[in-house]
Amino acid sequence: MNTLDLQAVGLRTINSQLHSLDPQTNERDWLITNPLGQHAIACGLHTPLTITIDGHVGFYCGGMNAEAHITVQGHAGVGVGENMMSGLIRIKGNASQSAGATAHGGLLIIEGDASSRCGISMKGVDIVVGGSVGHMTGFMAQSGNLVICGDAGEALGDSIYEARLYVAGSVESLGADCIEKPMKTEHIEQLAALLERAEINKDASTFRRYGSARKLYNFDIDHADAY
């Protein structure tokens, strides 16, 4: 494993080095030490690397990630995995707001809690939160799966499109156009597979499913009060 000391070499050197690696490189395993909560660590990666960050990270860690597997051995700031395209990001601790915002693909795992707006405008990513999430989670979520093993704050799934939300605990309230939907066998099987991929030990049959009522998909003045 190669080691990069962020305190010693700085953010630019680390990201530049990781970006410059050839897709066929044998140097796939990297350890970043002393992250010191800095922002934009390991963002924009586009190679199947395995990155371990030994500590807490600031905003946008793993932003726009493609193919890389990133593990943060601590907590993450705002927008972890924002707009990620593929690969995997695992946060061993908690995540701040807007985790996985607008992400198109891949798997984002937050083993602890996530703050507000987790999965906002998500576009195909799978997100698994081991703990609870804050308000407005799944706001305008377009596609993908968001799994919440704990509780969800107010206005879950507000203005949701086609994303699927799974919650094991309580839901404080649902947002506009978000409804509970039947948990069919296919959903339990899909969720179980996702939990297994995320290495989260939780019984899929204990979850409830939420999604869009699709009543706000085309503007109708008679639904104006729902906005």
Next chain:
Amino acid sequence: MDDNIPRVSPRASETFDQHTLSEIRRAASTGIYDIRGAGAKRSLPHFDDLLFLGASMSRYPLEGYRESCGTDVILGDRHAANPLQLKIPITIAGMSFGSLSGQAKEALGRGANAAGTSTTTGDGGMTAEERDHSELLVYQYLPSRYGMNPVDLRKADAIEIVVGQGAKPGGGGMLLGQKINDRVAAMRSLPQGIDQRSACRHPDWTGPDDLEIKILELREITNWEKPIFVKIGGSRPYYDTALAVKSGADVVVLDGMQGGTAATQTVFIEHVGMPTLACIRPAVQALQEMDMQRKVQLIVSGGVRNGADVAKAMALGADAVSIGTAALIALGDNDPRWESEYNKLGTTAGAYDAWHLGQDPAGITTQDPELASRLDPIVAGKRLTNYLKVMTLEAQTIARACGKSHVHNLEPQDLCALTVEAAAMAGVPLAGTSWVPGNQPL
């Protein structure tokens, strides 16, 4: 009634004029607000309210067609390794594939290329066609992040973070379902045929402190090569410009309320924001106070129509201007040749603004293949090139008359205002006086 008594002629209300009455009747009939494209149509203080003074005893003019007058501009050399180098100070504003046809986007690229300037994507991401047809392409980073991906981000020549736009500062957008074909839907990761909302604020940052970090992230992803523009609507230009600069912007794009939109509520377009003319000097003041004028470039947009407008914007402190509506008109939008079809849509050439409905007879603001095929991108692109060249020549003509060897050398002292309002907004003297309202007591 006694016919011998003279009668007062019928008097229409200035307050309740015919347009207002028709809107009340429309609202009462439908129960929904009016939505349209384009920018503010109401009468506003504008560049027409300014005049250039020209050379005189105290100014030495340059010879037209003989002495050179530069028009090139470099955008984004504050932090970016590869700033944009344009031959003319007129760029093409952000307009999306989705709101515009593929042919229109291609025509914009072709026209801009030949004139030596840039085009800009819009909400919905970057299409391969527009990348191929635009030698210099600015990639908009919008709140919706429709189609946003790191591959296209790295293909861009610059990145424009959109905070707001002049037609609707503080507002999002809506692409109605009838314009969402399979391709547009796929680009936006949403089902075909449903209304697609464009969020009014970014999902993962709020405020300038966060924006500074967001800009850092975008620079890291793109290896600090791309200029970062920040686009703001004409709302609080002094503070917004200062905060954009503080956040690390290389270029500030300032869009006044005459700037167009693909679709927004009419009440929003006409009643929120400030006229372009009122926005420029406060923004320039902010740059000057931060010692950032010419270091952070200012692009002004919103109602720029001709070379005089270009020259006036630059005299007030802009480094370049951007055009959207005018570029569409150059392509063929609202052309009288389609008058009979505009009439069928209940409007007339010059007033057509239902850009959101996808029925554009000119084939520009549509996704209908039959309508879109009416626009020849090569011919339309050539028209845009011609128009850009005329605007540039006009700006040069004025600059030479003011004794300037580069359009950037135009200055407020070259201007006077025709109205008190314009004088106050532009910070130049009322014509025939030395009075700058707001700066000096009467």
